[in-house]
Amino acid sequence: MDKRCSSRTRRGRGGPGPKGVSAFLLLGEEGQGFSIAMHSLDKGRVSVGAGCAGIIMGCLETVVDYATQRQQFGRPPASFQLIQDMIADISVDLDAARLLVYRAADLIERGEPFGVEASKVKYYASEAAVRAANSAIQIFGGYGYIDEYPVQKYLRDARVMTLYEGTSQIQKLLIGRAETGVSALL
């Protein structure tokens, strides 16, 4: 699968020299690297969640336009209850994803711990974006599968969101550990 419009560039040429990282390049304290890297992932997870909310919003706007404007056997697809069922799910997922993003962003702004909330954003919003894009393709019917309309792109864009910055399984393990105090991570 391809994720279009995503620039993937090579960064960070070369690794540490034979004597390790020079003092000039050291971020934070020696020995804290893993913790710093994990903390930066937490913020990335909120950003991914915000991007997913954007994908869901794109899905909602696109399907509402299409389902209300297309005429099929003398009526718009929006007049079918089962089409409205899918549109309602997308709408609720959009609100839920947005609110989870806002909660985590608020914690970041106030300097409060936000790791678990970031995992919840990442897990919920990415899975919701896949659901929304999949439903959008369904609502478009055959047009959803071809690249004349944007919904096939939304599915490609959404699908990778459940993988990078920690897969959905890893987010659930982090949330489960926070709830139980027991780590199921290897």
Ligand SMILES: Cc1cc2nc3c(=O)[nH]c(=O)nc-3n(C[C@H](O)[C@H](O)[C@H](O)COP(=O)(O)OP(=O)(O)OC[C@H]3O[C@@H](n4cnc5c(N)ncnc54)[C@H](O)[C@@H]3O)c2cc1C
């Ligand atoms: C387009 C794209 C861009 C990326 N960009 C970056 C980047 O900029 N920087 C970067 O560092 N990485 C990047 N990645 C890598 C991405 O973070 C990893 O692919 C992702 O973390 C999953 O790791 P993996 O592919 O090694 O899968 P694996 O770790 O091999 O996982 C395979 C499967 O096993 C599951 N799994 C793994 N461990 C456990 C466990 N303990 N318990 C239960 N299930 C488990 C996973 O959820 C997954 O379903 C990118 C990936 C993609 C696709």
